[in-house]
Amino acid sequence: MATNYSSFLCFPFGFVLVLFLLGCSSKKVEANGFKELTANVHHQSHVIALSSLMPAKVCATPAKVSGAEILSKPLQVAHKYGPCSPLKKGATTTPSLHQILLDDQTRVKYLNSKTSNNQATFQDSAVTIPANSGQSIGTGNFVVKIGFGTPKQEFRVVFDTGSDLTWIQCQPCAVQCYSQQDPYFNPSASSTYSNISCHSNACKQLRSATGNSRACARTCIYQIGYGDGSYSVGNYARDKLTLSSSDFFPKFRFGCGQNNQGLFGTADGLLGLGRNKVSIVSQTAQKYGKIFSYCLPSTTSSTGYLAFGSKAGTTSRIHYTPLLKDSRGPSFYFLNMTSISVGGKKLAISPSVFTISGTIIDSGTVITRLAPKAYSALKSAYRKAMSKYPTAPAYSILDTCYNLSGYSTVTVPTIVLHFGGGTSLNVDQSGILVQASSTQYCLAFAGNSAATDLGILGNMQQQTFEILYNVAGGKLGFGARGCS
Incomplete structure (x- = not known):
């Protein structure tokens, strides 16, 4: 299906996304149990x-979901820098703990700015978005694999409960794209891809979620910036999202990035797990009931999972x-x-x-x-x-x-x-x-x-x-x- 790039915005923007998840380098140790403590605790x-x-x-045995099956095949979660990483070895440099903590502080400042009434803004004739300066970010993230399009094209994306919009980089990268693990998504090769109209309710929801108040003529444009100066801009679109062989969503709304820049590493994009209507949690609510769970491993050499569904817990x-x-x-x-x-x-x-x-x-x-x-x-x-x-x-x-x-x-x-x-x-x-x-x-x-x-x-x-x-x-x- 033809892709419209004519109404594209070509500006760099920024406020923060720091998806830093520290995979502590330790052998896997089981939790001591979950319990309400009283004055007399046996294990101190x-x-x-x-x-x-x-x-x-060496990568340890992949994690299994605790309790009932959720997805037919829960998504495996792996730390980017460990031996279980699905990303190419040598593609990224493991940051020092000092850099991870600097990046973490940047994210904390960002989260506080989002709950404050005193956000700084960057403005021009087309856009008003929060703008914060911050340290350069790395991507000490946990990565999951998902699919977009018909036939399916696979992507490794980081997931974040502090973000709503899911986006990936797309051909033809009308302005610019950063280097990533997999080939860029090709909308023209998907028989189920379509752009979302600028005047649709879906576009209005996007504006509410991202603060995007930009006027447009035809295609809905998303724009999202992160405080280190990283950003992604592109067409707001629909296509088939595949999580497993039996878990797919024909008209999932996501960002098809045409102007992307920043220190995202080689991950292919972002999976947004926030509460807004544009998040995957809301868009899959009819099937999963707005229920999901994850387990983050205690070491970069082991794996966890991300799963969705009403049988969880x-x-x-x-x-x-x-x-x-x-x-x-x-x-x-x-x-x-x-x-x-x-x-x-x-x-x-x-x-x-x-x-x-x-x-x-x-x-x-x-x-x-x-x-x-x-x-x-x-x-x-x-x-x-x-x-x-x-x-x-x-x-x-x-x-x-x-x-x-x-x-x-x-x-x-x-x-x-x-x-x-x-x-x-x-x-x-x-x-x-x-x-x-x-x-x-x-x-x-x-x-x-x-x-x-x-x-x-x-x-x-x-x-x-x-x-x-x-x-x-x-x-x-x-x-x-x-x-x-």
Whole structure:
């Protein structure tokens, strides 16, 4: 089918997309279980072999979905830089932890700007979009494989709960495209491809989701920018989306990128898992009921999964907390964090500390961010439990570090995050300690600079759990040993 590129916008733009998911280099360790803690907790510490934090070179056995089957074949999730990566070896350079943390901070600033009334804007006669300066981004992402078109063309894309629009790069790349893993999508080779009209309801929904207020004559144009200066612009289109041999959607709406630039690595595009009507969660609601889950592996040498469907979470290991909405960020997934326990003891933190900022769960933020008072209490308790180990200087945003040269194992206290509904997340040991250098190891949490900054449950603290989003039911679940 013919493709119309005549109404194309050829500008670079930017505000942020940092899809950084840190694949901690550790051997796979099972979570200690998901349970609500009381004053008497039997398991109060983890013993971690420091050798388990060294990167592995061999891909482990692929993960299986915990509980009932969801998709006929759940999408395998792999870290881009590990031996399980579906991307070509040598195509990208693994960033240092220092760079990952810089990038993570950029994303956190972006998320806060989206919930603030004080966003800076870039304006010209055709467009008004948020514009923020930020560090250059890498792509320490988790990648899944999907298909577009008839016949199917396959693509490796990163997924993000903090974004809505799904897009891929398309031929003929009317302006420019960055280098990617697979051939660019060829709309002319798909018998089911069509552009979306500028005056359609679908285009109006797109404008609502992206802030795109650009006038157009024929084809609906999407434009999305990210704070490091990266961007994607193209035709808003429909085509067949294939997730598995029995899971496909004939008229899925997505961005067919014709002007794309930035540090996206060699991934082919983005899969948006936010709450807006343009996201895959909303577009597949009739089949999947706005339910999806994923499990992020604890190491770059192992795999997880992304799955959709109403059968998710039938295992008794899933425990739920209310999934909240907040007008400051209607596409984000808000949770009610209530308290924190360290080493089996609940910290003296007023619940108001968490309600002032609000807390979201985000697949793209690496390190969990806490309100200053909450982080101060966590840091104090953690340091007390680790007092026998020599301290080390701060590393980037991580200010609670230890020199563990001469040690083969280390005993760290358990950290449990408590949420509304009596639900608690007993953070896996892979989400507590991160290796900064051959001898330096740091607490993998960070404090916000202001009490009103968003609290964020990062992906490092989500590792090994099945994270189940029942968007229609208004609840989010955690299931231990989700990748096993």
